[in-house]
Amino acid sequence: MGDTVIGFGILGCASIARKVSRAITLAPNATISGVASRSIEKASGFAKANSLPPDAKIYGSYESLLGDPDIDAVYVPLPTSLHLRWAVLAARKKKHVLLEKPVAVNAAELDTIIEACEVNGVQLMDGTMWMHHPRTEIMRHFLSDTERFGQLKTVHTCFSFAADPDFLKGDIRVKPDLDALGALGDAGWYGVGAILFAADYELPKTVTALHGPVFNEAGVILECGASLLWEDGKVATFNCSFLTNLTMDITAIGTKGTLHLNDFVVPFQEHEASFTTNSKSGITEFMTGWVSLPSEHIITAELPQEACMVREFARLVGSIKNGSKTEKKWPTRSRKTQLILDAVMTSIKRGYEPVEIVS
């Protein structure tokens, strides 16, 4: 009885790895079996600072961790430009791959990673935590409700944060050789993912970058936006930025309902999250108010969303160990997100022309 406990290796000691280490510890079906850095001192320091289990092994190279037979899965928080090399090698070593976003520099590299995972029968999932919050599924029910929400017509999302001067100078996310997609790959990953979530993962027909992206001196995007258009006429816009106050909005508007939330990436509070909806909204006769006020839906969460992510990933890995196939849903979603990011980049390069999405 009980779930199989999956042993995780952590490939690199980026600051996001601290959060995911905590999540692995919190997830009931996962444990940290090892950590690797390019220096054994750094790995050892990480293990101590983050209270890793005493039996977790410390590795001074990524290769050595990947050779450890006790490790079932790896969490990869390395800079995006290193994902291709290490995710593919992990797959070849039969390690399941929980890959930090943005998953790749472009869809072609991601396809190589996906193929390596498929060939080797390992699960691939990207590290988008909010997808695993229980709130997300409840919002999905609302968006799928033909009576309360109707047909989706318009989505707007925004994820921005005001990066400090150190970040803007030295973070991997502003370095062209490490995270070439900049704010688009980092913050934009969430905004695009939220649009796809609202559209139930139907790809748009065209993506058009908005005028006015901001670049740093090295040519990396610090802020940009785009508009998306679907075959059926649905439209979406998003904005992503390293230069403005922390904002995490989804507004999804259907023929009969509206959904709002302002904390989709990280809920305001760890154990409780909410969103608001309106359905068949109307105005009083003299337009002095709304016929009904928005409804707030409050969801309690026993585990933080990152632990829910680890639990779901470990559950899939456990199933695969017991003979199930890999779950294609997650790499498919990552790939659709990546296709749109690529199209935004292409549209900017082509002077804000619409770019067709070819799946």
Place this chain on the structure above:
Amino acid sequence: MGDTVIGFGILGCASIARKVSRAITLAPNATISGVASRSIEKASGFAKANSLPPDAKIYGSYESLLGDPDIDAVYVPLPTSLHLRWAVLAARKKKHVLLEKPVAVNAAELDTIIEACEVNGVQLMDGTMWMHHPRTEIMRHFLSDTERFGQLKTVHTCFSFAADPDFLKGDIRVKPDLDALGALGDAGWYGVGAILFAADYELPKTVTALHGPVFNEAGVILECGASLLWEDGKVATFNCSFLTNLTMDITAIGTKGTLHLNDFVVPFQEHEASFTTNSKSGITEFMTGWVSLPSEHIITAELPQEACMVREFARLVGSIKNGSKTEKKWPTRSRKTQLILDAVMTSIKRGYEPVEIVS
């Protein structure tokens, strides 16, 4: 002591006139002195149905009302295509003009109206009610606060409502000869106005329509959007629609703060309205929540916003009667809004090319 009471004439019995009649009655410095329709029966029916004062005069033509020396000001809810003719004639008859939005078919016609009002020394104001809600000024304080909000960088607005089949078939707002701007002139007027409000009425450099506008069979816009770009790099997007659930959003993001509200056109409730702000928002160390929750600012309103509008207009008219000059702020704002609507139309016609705004 006491304000001068301004006598209003109502030029046409559109359904919006019912709301504004109530507002004139509620405003302490205004009264309804007359109502005109193209038929005296219709005007008389309107007076009865809306409990107009017993001494209000009933006119069977707009011209006759404009000839009444007891009438200081007119409220003009006629279809947009008739604004040029009747607003100009009203100004020539020395009537102050409260003009329903969209104020004109295009900026050239509006300029003729503005000139007629200036030459004749009468006040022009458009009927955008939310500009007069006390909440609006308090939001302006937040947006101007360099500590709490910083510099404006991004704005998104949306105003949409799900028009019923009768509206989509027969309302003046979907008829090319009456309200040629359709949803852009009606709902879009608000979204554009809210963007200008957030930008403190600085005009953008370019306006680019988004791909995917929806037209009816007569070629009138039922849904569209655009992106705006300022000289200093500020960006804005808006969406307006007759086809989606009632939604009235402003999201304004600065370098240090964010403002949200979801009922900017008509507050959820008549006597109380709110908006939320975040300032210098941050995430906890393990990204498990926000450092501080959004603040809700609640504003009580003694009068509904449309009565505040009438009160302000009547106050200006009273000042002019006492020798003051007309207030240029209001026609200037109307004109800036109209310039942007015109640019959206031009951009759509030019295949979504950016259109420069020339003031």
